[in-house]
Amino acid sequence: MPRPLRDPKRSGASGPRVVLGVTGSIAAYKSVEILRGLVKAGAEVRCVLTPNGARFIPPLTLATLSANPVAQDPFDVSLWDMTHVSLASWADLILVAPATADFIARLATGRAEGLLDSLVLAADCRVAVCPALHENMWKHPATQRNVGTLRGFGYEVWGPGRGELASGVVGWGRLLDPAEIVSRALSRRALGRRRAGGKPHAA
Ligand SMILES: Cc1cc2nc3c(=O)[nH]c(=O)nc-3n(C[C@H](O)[C@H](O)[C@H](O)COP(=O)(O)O)c2cc1C
Numbered sequence: 001m002p003r004p005l006r007d008p009k010r011s012g013a014s015g016p017r018v019v020l021g022v023t024g025s026i027a028a029y030k031s032v033e034i035l036r037g038l039v040k041a042g043a044e045v046r047c048v049l050t051p052n053g054a055r056f057i058p059p060l061t062l063a064t065l066s067a068n069p070v071a072q073d074p075f076d077v078s079l080w081d082m083t084h085v086s087l088a089s090w091a092d093l094i095l096v097a098p099a100t101a102d103f104i105a106r107l108a109t110g111r112a113e114g115l116l117d118s119l120v121l122a123a124d125c126r127v128a129v130c131p132a133l134h135e136n137m138w139k140h141p142a143t144q145r146n147v148g149t150l151r152g153f154g155y156e157v158w159g160p161g162r163g164e165l166a167s168g169v170v171g172w173g174r175l176l177d178p179a180e181i182v183s184r185a186l187s188r189r190a191l192g193r194r195r196a197g198g199k200p201h202a203a
Contacts, residue, residue: 020096034095047062048071099132128157
């Protein structure tokens with residue numbers, strides 16, 4: 001299987017290396033804007049889609065804009081150099097935007113069935129999770145407990161914000177503004193190292 005889409009002009013990019021994880025939220029279309037912002041700022045970005053994320057955003061869009069293949073299947077040998085372990089050690093930052101309630105729950109319990117889940121588990125770089133979900137899902141004690149658990153792991157949780165949600169109601173659960181996410185992702189603090197399973201190193 002071909003492994004195209006790598007632009008040689010970009011392969012020497014000296015900016016931060018970011019894994020952008022996209023999960024199955026209606027806000028997934030905003031990941032395109034986040035990706036564009038990161039690439040414009042000089043970051044090298046590799047996208048990882050959950051199977052449900054791929055229902056919302058075509059891999060081709062992310063592959064084209066990142067100039068890299070999109071990783072989806074941990075068993076895809078054509079992406080042999082993009083397994084959860086090598087991608088985890090490659091990244092300066094794993095940014096999951098948007099992150100669903102289910103993904104947050106999986107991270108909190110240490111699940112490693114999907115590529116994105118196992119990638120985060122294998123990483124010792126900074127991890128930032130940007131929730132996007134219905135207000136009731138966000139406020140549910142299970143989600144609040146899970147988010148607390150992620151913070152305890154040393155992960156960053158950025159947002160959600162308050163505003164108009166996909167349902168049309170105004171409330172908490174909106175993905176942070178893509179420009180704000182890009183700005184946080186490129187800050188020095190976000191790119192510091194994090195001890196595996198523990199508190200972040202001071203950046
Ligand atoms: C149209 C639609 C929109 C959805 N939007 C969200 C969302 O914004 N946030 C969320 O947590 N779940 C949302 N879900 C539910 C998730 O897609 C579902 O929990 C899924 O299992 C998440 O998979 P993933 O986290 O592996 O990508 C939505 C489902 C549908 C059908």
